[in-house]
Amino acid sequence: MLQTQNIFVFPRDASVSLKIGEKEIATLASVGGKGFSLIRGSQSGLPVPPGFILAVEFFRPWLDDLKNSAAWAEFQMAAADLPSTCKGLKEVATLFKFNSEQLEALEQPLELFAAEALFAVRSSSPEEDLDGASFAGGYETILGVRKDALEEAVVRAFTSCLDYRVVAYKKEHGFAIDSPKLAIIVQRQIASEVAGVAFSLNPLSNDFDQVVINANFGLGETVVSGLATPDAFIIDKVTNKIVVRTIGNKEISHWLNLAGGTTNGAAPNQDTACLTDPQILELTTLVKQVETLYGQPIDTEWAFANNQLYLLQARPITAYVPVPANMMTACGAQKQLYLDVSIVVQGLLKPISSMGTDILAGLIKQASKQLFGVNLLGEPIQSIAIVQNGRLYLNLSNVMKMFGKDKVSAMLNNMDPNASRALSEVNETEYVSGHQHPHPTFHLLVRLPKVAWRVLKARLFPQQAHKNAQQQIAHFLPEIRAMAQSSMAIYELSEALLKKTFQFIFKTTVPLFLASRIALEHLKSIAGNSSNGELTMLERALPNNITTEMGLALYQLAVIDKDSDSFKERWKEFLYCFGHRGAIELDIAAPRFSEMPQMLLNQIETLRQTLGTDDNPQARFDQAQKERRTAYQAICKHLEKDAGWLQLKRFQSLYSVYETLSGYREMHKYLLIYTIAQLRERLLDAADLLVISKRLNTKTQIFDLTMSDLKLAASDSTYDLLSAARRNRAFSDRLAAVPTLPSLFNSRGAILRPKPCTPKEGEVAGTPMSAGVVRGRIKVLHWPEEKPLLRGEILVARATDPGWTPLFVNASAVILEIGGMLQHGALVAREYGLPCVSGVSNATNLWTDGTWVEVDGGSGVIRLLEQELQPEAPNL
Structure with a gap:
């Protein structure tokens, strides 16, 4: 019953x-x-x-x-x-x-x-x-x-x-x-006179300090179902003031029929607000009470009847960006400003694994100790860097306290122009922290003479510095592999490998890169009267760049008969040099090229379509090199004529340094990723044993753990690794469910965006990253293996990392949502001579595949082409 x-x-x-x-x-x-x-x-x-x-x-x-x-x-x-x-x-x-x-x-x-x-x-x-x-x-x-x-x-x-x-x-x-x-x-x-919906955060800005109310006369169904444009109110929770008041058209309203059902009718007065200020504030108080009760952002439905407020429904808001509790500040307290470095530098749009987060924290720890003598990681509100839940953040409040907003904004422009513009518009006093944080000046002064000496040697003898570095790298890689295969416990091995790698990088490759950047700034100063086009051309198709070499090596494989012994030998060499790389390669959980060769073989087949044409990666690189040398000769002639022999010789000497050593900007990451790949192999070996002993269900679950978990498991056979994995993933899984994570946000959740610009009709404006004008078809990719990128197509992505490099060899231009002059996409685009525009808000949703556009990498403008301007499709 x-x-x-x-x-x-x-x-x-x-x-x-x-x-x-x-x-x-x-x-x-x-x-x-x-x-x-x-x-x-x-x-x-x-x-x-x-x-x-x-x-x-x-x-x-x-x-x-x-x-x-x-x-x-x-x-x-x-x-x-x-x-x-x-x-x-x-x-x-x-x-x-x-x-x-x-x-x-x-x-x-x-x-x-x-x-x-x-x-x-x-x-x-x-x-x-x-x-x-x-x-x-x-x-x-x-x-x-x-x-x-x-x-x-x-x-x-x-x-x-x-x-x-x-x-x-x-x-x-x-x-x-x-x-x-x-x-x-x-x-x-409830026979309501006014009803609607209220959110305990602002769903557009993600601001936890704002209540948003939508309201209409009658029943709330017209608001919930979108049948009418409601009145909208935004209330500041801190001051309890109404900061935005928008009167909607309220085209229709529904009313309760006392005989049953509902009736439709016009609003009593469409031109006036349906809620009084006291009602708005009473409702705001209720929404805050509900949020406190449930301990999370809440979506409520409410109604006023006979001056009585009723709560009809309350449910969690599902579509918002959660902020970790230790990065939040209390309502009304001093706010902190955070930059998601994972996005703006590495192009990582989703959280990396728990083990990847642990390794990344180890990288930051070692790097900051080598550079500053202190660990910059710590409690989020007091530290410079934060690594947790699959993300790497900077606390810009603390960074601005050291350098000021203007300098930080200028530096950020090289990583994410949109975030830079948004930062330039904020009130600095609202975010500058009063907390103490490490002051690394003394350690820098101690290390500066050694670093300066290595930079000076590279400046004076760039060819010898390059030769020495190549020899040292050739010895270093086998040492790392041998160390990774030793009997050292994995949790001890991790710290030892990262320490050794960073010591090597700061001693060997960083001085060469610094010498090249200093040389570039000086040579630009000397050649200041030259055209911007000539100066920009000096940065294209430079030698000794390991990432560019990877793309060209892949094309060379396409030239060779895939059934020949030569192809097999070259393939073996490619995997030896680049097999440790891959998409999202900073995450130790991400598979490497050597583990998924079919993806590379598919790309090689696509590249074969460019054989016998002048539009192939090697031809484009060679042409860009020729244009760079031509620009160099033109500047030299100009200096010889107008600046004198001494300035000319200085320029030529500086250019030799820059040309020889600038490629080392990519070598640091190449070496780090190699070390991570060796650790990955050891972890997978350890995972085999944990699966056999039934402590894990699958090998890949080891990447949901941390090194601390593995250390505990080694000393305690009852330690529940599966439960630890679930705990570790809980918050990062919530972040992974967010469609688009923000680059810049504060400790009350608010996403900071720049004021929108107004381009001409049919145009979209971004930030110019690599000059050139190309017309072609759009191809939108959310990850490298999503679909083939055919020759001549324009690659549109949110951001890219070196795992995307094989795709650039077929692209005719690149459009990115995120990334500055020094981000991977812009660097590789310049190397390949591809027009590139970055900072294009919502780029991956602006166009569909096949849309014809013109990309002007010099002005940063993308133009939708009219039918009569569309070129014929390339013969593929």
């Missing part, structure tokens, strides 16, 4: 005294997300209208009948045709009726309400209104339901759980589609 505990009452009015099933505790699984939230709010004294919940078990008879139907069998067998099979299930469900036990169970809760009472009937799925899935708009809500129409309304609400939209959403978000579960809320309908 159906028990009364399958119905839960949440009374608010004093007149409601009966509590059905009070010995039973309502659970999320029994009453669903929405119902659980209402019960919790009611028990906490929030103004929730009374009602009751038909729990999941109440509908067991209906679910049993559904699963015994022919339509259910067809649904399970024809998963590919969900629209049709879902329609069949709904046809079965619309015929359901309350059985005698269900009717008996409903008698007591219905007696709590007057005969003329009207109800709102809503779904409450255990899978709905959760932290990661809202199912917004998927289930049906029926308003103004009379007691005698309750059965029909409940059937409609129940049937909506079988709708194709709901089933498709469940499938997309990883929920099982073959076990529908639904509870239904029956709540007293």
